[in-house]
Each structure stands twice: as C-alpha cells, then as structure tokens.
Amino acid sequence: MLEKTFDPKTAEPRLYAAWEASGAFAPTNDPNAEPFSIVIPPPNVTGSLHIGHALNNTLQDVLIRFERMRGKAALWLPGTDHAGIATQMVVERQLAAEGNIGRRDLGRDAFVDKVWEWKAKSGGTIVNQLRRLGASCDWSRERFTLDEGLSAAVRKVFVTLYKQKLIYRDKRLVNWDPHFQTAISDLEVEQREVDGHYWHFAYPLEDGSGEIVVATTRPETMLGDTAVAVHPSDDRYKGLIGKAVRLPIVNRPVPIIADDYADPEKGSGAVKITPAHDFNDFAVGKRHNLPMINVLDDFGRINDNAPAEYRGLDRFAARKKVVEQFEALGLLRGIEKTRHMVPHGDRSGVVVEPYLTDQWYVAAEVLAKPAIAAVETGDTVFVPKHWEKTYFEWMRNIQPWCISRQLWWGHRIPAWFGPDGKVFVEETEAEARRQAEEHYGRPTDLKQDEDVLDTWFSSALWPFSTLGWPEKSEDVRRFYPTHTLITGFDIIFFWVARMMMQGIHFMGEVPFKRVFINALVRDASGAKMSKSKGNVMDPLELVDEFGADALRFTLTAMSGAARDIKLSRQRIEGYRNFGTKLWNATRFCQMNGCARAEAFDPSQVKGTLNRWIVGETVRTAGAVTEALTDCGFDEAANTLYRFIWNTFCDWYVELSKPILNGADAAAKAETQATAAWVLDQILVLLHPIMPFLTEELWAQTADLGAARAHTGFLLTAPWPQLSASLVDAAADAEIELIVEAISEGRSVRAELNVPPSARPPLLVIEASAEQRKVLEAAAPLIGQLLRVAEVRFEDAAPVGAIPYVVKGATLALPVAEFIDLAAERTRLAKEVAGLGSEIDKLGKKLGNPDFVARAPEEVVEENRERLADAEAAKAKLEGALARLGAA
Numbered sequence: 001m002l003e004k005t006f007d008p009k010t011a012e013p014r015l016y017a018a019w020e021a022s023g024a025f026a027p028t029n030d031p032n033a034e035p036f037s038i039v040i041p042p043p044n045v046t047g048s049l050h051i052g053h054a055l056n057n058t059l060q061d062v063l064i065r066f067e068r069m070r071g072k073a074a075l076w077l078p079g080t081d082h083a084g085i086a087t088q089m090v091v092e093r094q095l096a097a098e099g100n101i102g103r104r105d106l107g108r109d110a111f112v113d114k115v116w117e118w119k120a121k122s123g124g125t126i127v128n129q130l131r132r133l134g135a136s137c138d139w140s141r142e143r144f145t146l147d148e149g150l151s152a153a154v155r156k157v158f159v160t161l162y163k164q165k166l167i168y169r170d171k172r173l174v175n176w177d178p179h180f181q182t183a184i185s186d187l188e189v190e191q192r193e194v195d196g197h198y199w200h201f202a203y204p205l206e207d208g209s210g211e212i213v214v215a216t217t218r219p220e221t222m223l224g225d226t227a228v229a230v231h232p233s234d235d236r237y238k239g240l241i242g243k244a245v246r247l248p249i250v251n252r253p254v255p256i257i258a259d260d261y262a263d264p265e266k267g268s269g270a271v272k273i274t275p276a277h278d279f280n281d282f283a284v285g286k287r288h289n290l291p292m293i294n295v296l297d298d299f300g301r302i303n304d305n306a307p308a309e310y311r312g313l314d315r316f317a318a319r320k321k322v323v324e325q326f327e328a329l330g331l332l333r334g335i336e337k338t339r340h341m342v343p344h345g346d347r348s349g350v351v352v353e354p355y356l357t358d359q360w361y362v363a364a365e366v367l368a369k370p371a372i373a374a375v376e377t378g379d380t381v382f383v384p385k386h387w388e389k390t391y392f393e394w395m396r397n398i399q400p401w402c403i404s405r406q407l408w409w410g411h412r413i414p415a416w417f418g419p420d421g422k423v424f425v426e427e428t429e430a431e432a433r434r435q436a437e438e439h440y441g442r443p444t445d446l447k448q449d450e451d452v453l454d455t456w457f458s459s460a461l462w463p464f465s466t467l468g469w470p471e472k473s474e475d476v477r478r479f480y481p482t483h484t485l486i487t488g489f490d491i492i493f494f495w496v497a498r499m500m501m502q503g504i505h506f507m508g509e510v511p512f513k514r515v516f517i518n519a520l521v522r523d524a525s526g527a528k529m530s531k532s533k534g535n536v537m538d539p540l541e542l543v544d545e546f547g548a549d550a551l552r553f554t555l556t557a558m559s560g561a562a563r564d565i566k567l568s569r570q571r572i573e574g575y576r577n578f579g580t581k582l583w584n585a586t587r588f589c590q591m592n593g594c595a596r597a598e599a600f601d602p603s604q605v606k607g608t609l610n611r612w613i614v615g616e617t618v619r620t621a622g623a624v625t626e627a628l629t630d631c632g633f634d635e636a637a638n639t640l641y642r643f644i645w646n647t648f649c650d651w652y653v654e655l656s657k658p659i660l661n662g663a664d665a666a667a668k669a670e671t672q673a674t675a676a677w678v679l680d681q682i683l684v685l686l687h688p689i690m691p692f693l694t695e696e697l698w699a700q701t702a703d704l705g706a707a708r709a710h711t712g713f714l715l716t717a718p719w720p721q722l723s724a725s726l727v728d729a730a731a732d733a734e735i736e737l738i739v740e741a742i743s744e745g746r747s748v749r750a751e752l753n754v755p756p757s758a759r760p761p762l763l764v765i766e767a768s769a770e771q772r773k774v775l776e777a778a779a780p781l782i783g784q785l786l787r788v789a790e791v792r793f794e795d796a797a798p799v800g801a802i803p804y805v806v807k808g809a810t811l812a813l814p815v816a817e818f819i820d821l822a823a824e825r826t827r828l829a830k831e832v833a834g835l836g837s838e839i840d841k842l843g844k845k846l847g848n849p850d851f852v853a854r855a856p857e858e859v860v861e862e863n864r865e866r867l868a869d870a871e872a873a874k875a876k877l878e879g880a881l882a883r884l885g886a887a
Helices: 009-020 050-068 084-099 108-122 125-133 148-163 220-223 278-287 314-330 364-376 386-396 429-440 455-459 474-479 489-507 541-548 546-556 569-591 610-631 634-660 665-686 689-702 729-751 769-777 777-784 819-844 849-854 855-887
Strands: 035-039 071-079 167-177 182-184 188-205 209-215 227-230 244-246 250-260 271-272 330-345 352-363 379-381 415-417 421-427 482-488 512-518 763-766 791-793 801-806 809-814
Touching: 009 125, 009 421, 009 541, 009 546, 009 689, 035 050, 035 474, 050 071, 050 421, 050 482, 050 541, 050 610, 050 634, 071 278, 108 227, 108 352, 125 541, 148 167, 148 421, 148 512, 167 278, 182 352, 182 569, 188 220, 188 244, 209 220, 209 227, 220 314, 227 278, 227 314, 227 482, 244 429, 244 489, 244 546, 271 278, 278 809, 314 330, 330 801, 330 855, 364 489, 364 809, 379 763, 386 474, 386 489, 455 489, 474 855, 482 489, 482 801, 489 512, 541 546, 541 569, 541 763, 546 569, 546 634, 546 689, 569 634, 569 665, 569 689, 610 634, 634 729, 634 777, 665 689, 729 777, 729 855, 763 769, 769 777, 769 791, 777 791, 801 849, 801 855, 819 849, 819 855
Parallel strands: 035 071, 035 482, 227 250, 379 512, 482 512, 763 791
Antiparallel strands: 167 182, 167 352, 188 209, 188 330, 227 271, 244 250, 415 421, 763 809, 801 809
8 A cells, every 4th residue: 555645755766776777768779669869958067957957857858758658769868068168167266275276387287187087076966966857868878078989079070170171260359258368159258237438539630630539438449449430421521531540549540431330320420440359340340451459468458569558457457547548638528327238258257358369260151051951941840930030040140150269178179280380180199290291291390279179069069979970880870860959049059050050061961850949947926047136946955845756747837838937836836736636546546446457448448437537548648649749848747737636536536436435346346447547547648747756656556456567667668559439429428517517516606605514406407308317317426526405407597596507508506595695796796896907907007018118027927917817817707797697
C-alpha cells in the first residue's frame, strides 16, 4: 500500500540514480528505431541553474522523454561551454582572493593550467543541478567546448574558412572592454540609462570666417575627429561643404563633408565625425575615405595620437580636461543635461568603447545566404513562426562577425606569423612550420597569434562537433541533423543563426529541423526577474520546497509560446497539490482492489461509466500526443490536468464508488480493472512532465494484478496508441448528462448562496425519454453529489425554483424556502453594477494610448488581465440574475 504522501526529497535522488545507472538515457541500439536528437544549449561552465535554465531544460526533457517512450532512438546530448570571459574572470578573482599573483604575472600557460584546475573542481555545478531537475540527458556523451574533439573541429572549421577566404583579418570597430582588454560580442554589452551631458563645442572655420557648433556626450573623442558632417540639403551649410575647420586643442584642419547621416533637425545640424570611436562615424569615414585616428589604448587611456598633455590620462579624466580647455579657449557654447543609453560590459561593469583594432572576421554575409534560404523554404521552421521575422531581419542585414578575443582561456587561433608578418593558417603548428619553410626556403621561427576565438565560434559547431565531427562517426551519421532546438529568443542572432550558417556550410544540411523559442520567466506581477529587484526565484530552492515535478509541471503548463510566464509560489504549490491528488486517487484504487486483469481489453468493457472513461482516456492520449508532437507543451500539460483532476480523480472516482461498494460482482471487477488500466495510461502520459512521481507510482503499483505486473522503468514504457473506435458516443451522452446536471446544479447553489445543509429536490421539467431514464437511474448518485433530497419529474417549475439547462434538458432547483430571492437579486445587481464600473474604468485606461505607451509592460498586462477577469465575473453574475428572473 502506498504511503499517505509522496516524499520528493527522498524519492527524487533515488529514482534519478537508478535511471542513470540503468543506461536508459542513452538512445536505443535498435537499428530500425527512428533517430530523434536534441543538443542542449550548453550552459556556461561557470553557471548555476537559474529559472530560465529550468524552463528551457524542462521542455527539452519533456520532449526527449516523450519521443523515447514512442520508441525512437532519442538522444539528448548534454555539455557545457567554456565561457571565455566569464571563466577567466572567475579564476582571476579566485587568485586575487587567495592572495596569489595576477594573471599577467603568472603567465599564459600557468594561468590556463589554473583554469583547468578550477574546471575540474568546480565546473560541473550546473550539470549536477540539471540532474536534480530530472534531465534525462545521455551523460555518457557529455561534451565540453574545449575538449579534444571539439578543439579539433574548431581548428578544422577555422582553417577551412580561411582557405575559402571566408575568414580574414581586418581593422574595424569592435565593442571593447577596457577592464578585460578584449573585444566582446553584442550579447555581452548591456545598455544602461545614465545621467550625462551634451557639451556644445565651437569649431572655428579654417579661413577665420566663423564657426560650426557640434554637440557630443564624449568630449574626449574629439581628439580623434577627422571631419565635420552636414546634410547635403541643409541650406545653412551648403556654402561650407568642402571647406575645413581648425580642430581645437589638436590644431588640425579637418574637412566639412556632406553626408545623409547628419540630421538637420537635431542640434545645430552639424556632427563631429570620429571614425575610430563611433560605429556610425566609422561608416561615414569609410564612405568618405577619412583617416581613422585611434586616441585610446587597450586600457581606455589616451594614447600617443593625442597632444602630449593628454597622453596616459584615463578617458574620463581626459573628458574633463577637454571641457576645461574648450571653456578656457572661449569655445564652449553650452552644457545640456541628458539621460542617455551607455554601453557597459555585462561582466566587468565598465563603459564599453567602440575601438579600432585588428581582428579576425568571418564573412557572415556569405554564409548567411543559404541559412536564410533554409528557413524560407521550410527546411528549418521556427515555433512560434513570428520569430522567423527576427531571424530574417538580422540575417539579411548581417555584418562581418568578429571572432577574435584578447583572452587566454579559449581556443587559440590556429594562425602563426612569420618575421615579416606573413600569416600561416593551419590545423597544427607543425604544418604551419612546414608551409613557412616552403615559403621562406628555410626553417623559420613563427609566433602564434595571441588571441583566442569568440566562444560563439565553437558553439556554432555544437550540433555536429558534439557528435564526433570531423571524424565520420556513427553518431554523426545517425543523429545529424538534430530534430528540435529549444532555446531563448535572445540568442537567435548569436547562436541559432550561427549554427545554421556553419551547419549548412560544413554538413550540407540544416543543423535542426525545428527551433522552438521558449518564453521568458517573469515574477508573479509580470516584472523581469533581477537581483537588484530582489524578485529572483531560485529553481533549486523551489525544488527543495515543492519537489522537481511541481516546478516542472508549472513551467510546462505556463509555457505558452505567445506569452511570458508569470511565476508564483502559489502556482507551484497548486501543481504540487495536483500531484497529491493523483497520489491519493492511486491510493483509493489500491484500497478498492483496482488491479490489472489478465488480457484486459478496453474495447470489451460493458458498463456505461467504464466505456465513458475509456473514451475520455483515448481522447486525452490523442490530444497530448498531438500537442507534444507540435511543441504544444502547455496544451499537453493543461489537457492532462483537466483529465486527471476533473475527469478521473473527481468524476470517475466519485461515480465509481457505488459500483465498487455494490453487490454486482461482475460490474465491480470490470470497474476495478478499468480503473487500473486508466491509471496506467495516466502514468505513461504524465511521465514526461512529472517523471519522479509517476515513476514512483509505477513501481509502487507494479504488483497490482500479477498477470500484468510492470517490468522495467516507466521511463522506457511504450507510449499509448489507442484507437478512436474505443470512444462510445452513447456512454458519453449518459455520463455527461449526469456530470453536467450535478455541476450546473452546484453552480446555481454557489451563485445564490444556498446553504450546504439545504436539501431541495432536483426537478426534471423537460427531458427526452432517454434522458429521463438516465436521470432516474442516477438519482441516488445525483442526490448524494448535488445534496438534493430527490430527483422528481414535474411538468412545470414552481414559483421560486431556479431553472437551468443541460444537454437540452431543463432542470430546476426550488430554493425559495432556503434563501431570500429578493435580497439575492439586490446583491447580484449591486455586484454587477460594481463590476460594470470597474470595467468602464479599466477600459478607459487601456483605451488611452498614452497610458499603454508609457506604463511598464507588466502594469499594462496586469490591467488587461483585471479587465478580462471583471468581464468574466460580470457575465457569470448576469447569468445568475437571469436565472433568478425566471424563478
């Protein structure tokens, strides 16, 4: 017999260890099994499980468990990303905390050894946390983006692309982090709104005839100005185009050019151009062949390209000095306060600079073309489809991809430089030396490029490098392309698009057939979670409190693709109660002898109630199968919730009690066998979402009916394949009539505040002969569940009886003797009026474009939900009023 409650704290680790030890997470070796593979979005090796990971990995696990049970060779391939900057930062901080010397004093090789030591001790945190969530990855195939196999793949790809002239070196602007002294990706740039100023500077015309006023939020960059731009149609400046201004402080003449970038409506209409320190200015500089003067060094200090008195100054000290000098020269024309967005390094926290450096680039515009076509033709589909627009917008306007990073932790770029700067790009140093000897005619010393590759470069190869490429492995043959990628919208550009480009280029076909973009998890009010707001929900704390299944079901049930998830402890607690409901229903079945019957055939059941529950089980299995096949995770979860809680645990269990307690032995035996069969189907259908609870129930009920005892894990049990012919329309009509008669009757009682102790009769006023027969036979059950004295057949409803219609039959509850009808009308009318006022108020607020535009997104959404709730409540109360009017 089951214990009274399920204890996830003891059961979950025990069950997971048994699953993993069994090898059941690995794909079946059956050569006839259809392959189905997913690669995990590799979390950073420095990371720990956050609520976004919990959602993303829960959905992957739901899908892989589902396909595994369907008999496919299901592979969920796990791994972690070496996370260049993040890992280097962690180890540098650890060295500092331990009082050790810094990275540069330690030296590159010794520092990298320290990082590998840290990785061996602390780099597996998130992997173990995924196990706590129930992730059924094939851990035997776990990969790391810096492991030997993936490193070989990275070198192969780099060298191949270089020799195809799709990788090259160029001097361009990058996002530069002066703290780490490296280029960083857009994803690692955080835009923060800060207080700042517009300083208005006058640049005197070279011929002494006047001045042009420009405005800037970064005065120090004027040291690198190489032009002033005006709009070609701006009449104020047409006569100045082609002339020059004398750049103050630097005392350098710079031209006045015409370019559409200058906005006549903004400020003076003239804009300073600093090609080496602004992305827009860089484009202007390219168009006009302007000099590009970099005035900063790697640490954000003024370099030797500026006047002597500025050299070595921090950029912000230089800013202050520039303003002071303009004021001293009488050329400061104004200071305007502003709030503006300033880029910061998401890990360093310092202001990021657009910075002109030599870097390695991928010709992404070339690789993007077949990746665009693959989505256009449907080789890869996005779910929901509207995310294709995001993908296309970026891919069709893609820029060269900067892939080099000035770090020590990562894939060292396989490029070696000769004494004259000639580069040799090969997969090994030995091959590079051989090429150099052939080029120079003698053995020559080479120096390897100091840079490492952008983390996203190795991640872009993930769907095939993890399977063993460039070796012709069996896994590559069997599992590439993968089937479904589940990920967040924020890395469509950085990861999804790049995997598409590299996968098609190197494998000849798309890396995945479907991309499911999961929702963003917010707090209960709809606000984005952040540590600064104090509203972060730790998934591991939630697992400790409620169990992994409750959290998994909550995230799955709320994962509708068109909306964000508003997560609250109350919702998780509610779904934990759902698990408890199923546990208790299973105990009920055990206590009532519900056991598997030998050769049980659901098509042969005779009882109406059993034919009905078999049909409902068939419908549910079909709906859940279709939903999970289409990534309708929330639809699958909510379908199961309604069926298990309402249909099985409430109605079937309640309606079966008279049979289980009755004298008809055959009916009782059939009901016991049917209940056991339905419970088996429930456990299988629910398992992908709530694996621990269902696996425990599967094991605990294995001996119920020795003839059909369970063998093996539920994890590997076959998915139900039930015929639609098992649905019995006549049985449905009978049971649905009884259920609705009771449900609607309960609603009448609740709406009108009829006391629970009141026992009015249920009157059947109009009904078909078949319906009368059903209601008469079910009278004792209806009396018990609806709390009525009897079921009576009348030609008309007496005064004070509240009518309601179910399945075309008119029923009535005479309640006048139990409540004050007039007082109820007054109460309901007052509540309807109050709700009407609330609806008007909310409607006006939401109809105000200014409110919708200015209010935080979560506030607008909260008001929309309040309006929908008020409208639903008003409609319900109006229905109750209408019933009273008919009484």
